[in-house]
Amino acid sequence: MTEIRVVPGNIVEAQVDGVVVNLFEGVTRPGGATGAVDRALGGEISRLIDKGYFKGKLNETFLIPTSGRIPADHVLVVGLGKSSEFDLDRVRQVSATAAKTLRRVGCKRIATIVHGAGIGGLEPGAAARALAEGTFMGLYRFDKYLTSREENTAGDLEEVLVVEFDAAKIPVLTEGVERGRIVAEAVNFARDLVNEPANVLTPTEMANRAREMAARYGLEFEVLDREQMESLGMGAFLAVAAGSAQPPKLIVLKYWGTDRSEPPIAFIGKGITFDTGGISIKPAQGMEEMKTDMSGAAAVLGAMQAVARLKPKINVIGLAGCTENMPSGTATRPGDIVRAMNGTTIEIINTDAEGRLVLADCVCYARKLGARAIVDLATLTGACVVALGKVASGAFTTSPEFLSKVKAAADAAGEKIWELPLFEEYRQQLKSDCADIKNVGGREAGAITAAYFIRTFAEDTPWVHLDIAGTARADKEQPYIPKGGTGVGVRTLVELALRDAGQS
Numbered sequence: 466m467t468e469i470r471v472v473p474g475n476i477v478e479a480q481v482d483g484v485v486v487n488l489f490e491g492v493t494r495p496g497g498a499t500g501a502v503d504r505a506l507g508g509e510i511s512r513l514i515d516k517g518y519f520k521g522k523l524n525e526t527f528l529i530p531t532s533g534r535i536p537a538d539h540v541l542v543v544g545l546g547k548s549s550e551f552d553l554d555r556v557r558q559v560s561a562t563a564a565k566t567l568r569r570v571g572c573k574r575i576a577t578i579v580h581g582a583g584i585g586g587l588e589p590g591a592a593a594r595a596l597a598e599g600t601f602m603g604l605y606r607f608d609k610y611l612t613s614r615e616e617n618t619a620g621d622l623e624e625v626l627v628v629e630f631d632a633a634k635i636p637v638l639t640e641g642v643e644r645g646r647i648v649a650e651a652v653n654f655a656r657d658l659v660n661e662p663a664n665v666l667t668p669t670e671m672a673n674r675a676r677e678m679a680a681r682y683g684l685e686f687e688v689l690d691r692e693q694m695e696s697l698g699m700g701a702f703l704a705v706a707a708g709s710a711q712p713p714k715l716i717v718l719k720y721w722g723t724d725r726s727e728p729p730i731a732f733i734g735k736g737i738t739f740d741t742g743g744i745s746i747k748p749a750q751g752m753e754e755m756k757t758d759m760s761g762a763a764a765v766l767g768a769m770q771a772v773a774r775l776k777p778k779i780n781v782i783g784l785a786g787c788t789e790n791m792p793s794g795t796a797t798r799p800g801d802i803v804r805a806m807n808g809t810t811i812e813i814i815n816t817d818a819e820g821r822l823v824l825a826d827c828v829c830y831a832r833k834l835g836a837r838a839i840v841d842l843a844t845l846t847g848a849c850v851v852a853l854g855k856v857a858s859g860a861f862t863t864s865p866e867f868l869s870k871v872k873a874a875a876d877a878a879g880e881k882i883w884e885l886p887l888f889e890e891y892r893q894q895l896k897s898d899c900a901d902i903k904n905v906g907g908r909e910a911g912a913i914t915a916a917y918f919i920r921t922f923a924e925d926t927p928w929v930h931l932d933i934a935g936t937a938r939a940d941k942e943q944p945y946i947p948k949g950g951t952g953v954g955v956r957t958l959v960e961l962a963l964r965d966a967g968q969s
């Protein structure tokens with residue numbers, strides 16, 4: 466477990482293994498802490514710049530052995546890119562790059578300055594928060610099943626010291642670092658869930674982990690089992706669970722940050738612990754990726770963990786609709802008609818369009834619990850990946866005001882979302898001959914018709930749907946996003962809750 470501490474002092478004198486300093490692109494004479502380290506190294510950083518070996522491009526690194534000139538063995542210079550383009554997300558990126566680079570060379574203790582709080586012009590508390598977020602998200606790895614991990618990779622960093630020269634800034638930096646660490650730990654909790662294989666992370670195991678987390682951080686926990694869902698009339702959710710030997714679980718987490726009479730905001734996540742497609746079975750190629758089809762649920766559990774720790778003065782409920790989607794003799798068939806909790810009858814054309822069925826009943830349940838607004842997150846459609854790639858999540862809403870709040874939160878959190886329309890003309894594609902609605906709307910506008918389906922269950926409750934099919938899993942490493950589960954959505958939800966409470 467890596468510790469992080471903000472300490473007063475001069476980074477040149479830090480008693481650590483590695484020291485991180487930075488440089489904007491185009492700067493020829495380093496100033497501040499970088500200048501101090503440069504002088505202690507006899508102008509070595511200046512020389513690298515003069516000779517063109519180091520340009521300061523974003524996430525560029527140069528590792529300098531100090532040979533005893535300062536207490537640390539290594540100085541890592543990290544590029545910040547152009548100062549005109551610098552922002553909090555770049556703080557996250559360079560902090561992750563620096564921590565990972567020094568871990569790779571075997572450092573156990575490192576010291577860093579807060580990137581961007583000086584000439585970068587960022588607010589110091591926000592920059593410190595971004596530094597901690599980037600550091601802890603970047604250091605994440607899922608290696609519990611690698612038997613001989615020690616032979617292949619460096620051990621963990623033990624401590625990150627954030628060194629600040631100006632003692633007056635220490636409290637605000639400490640508060641920022643603490644928040645950032647809580648957010649990153651929530652993201653990493655979600656990543657662990659996403660990366661677990663489906664033989665381990667069954668709906669029951671997901672409920673167990675949610676229960677443990679809730680007990681640890683003081684959330685109210687409840688789980689609805691098959692019988693309870695039957696009594697509530699959740700025929701859509703149960704239709705997805707019908708083929709599986711694993712019992713479904715609807716996880717309910719409640720956070721009370723203000724008077725219990727105040728209506729809560731609800732976060733809902735799609736928690737398909739494995740999506741085979743059911744009777745409408747998926748092709749074998751790449752099917753293993755469908756262990757990540759519970760990423761929406763993971764994001765909700767992660768966000769609830771951070772909310773419980775950051776304590777915004779609002780009420781929040783988190784719902785995770787967990788089940789496998791399996792083919793079997795008891796599985797739902799194409800053509801089956803089922804009834805959702807609100808009485809709507811659904812003709813199931815394709816059993817692989819299961820996420821919307823689970824979400825339909827979860828949305829009904831959130832309304833029954835008195836939600837004043839709903840955000841759902843789901844790895845819902847391949848069509849959304851076609852539309853937006855792996856760069857942005859699709860966003861859909863019945864309430865432009867509510868979406869603008871979610872968008873502002875996503876922006877601040879460094880997660881990209883992009884709105885797609887829900888024109889009422891799309892409704893036609895969901896018309897069934899024999900039921901109120903069908904669960905697929907044909908090839909055209911697949912992400913939109915999926916969202917439209919859920920929308921009909923949200924009725925008049927302000928609702929935002931985020932389709933994270935393209936963003937929940939990364940197939941290449943980025944500075945603070947490792948390969949595999951990304952934990953996308955956690956940061957947006959946490960930021961939304963904090964802003965809703967006026968606390969960010």
Ligand code: BES
Pocket residue numbers: 740742758815817818819820844845846847848850905906911934935
């Ligand atoms: N879980 C998938 C969507 C998905 C695809 C997530 C790729 C992540 C990456 C979802 O349940 C699904 O199978 N959707 C179908 C819907 C179709 C049958 C209307 C799809 O997108 O093909």
Ligand code: ZN
Pocket residue numbers: 740742816817818819820
């Ligand atoms: Zn599916």
Ligand code: ZN
Pocket residue numbers: 737740758817819820844845
């Ligand atoms: Zn799915």
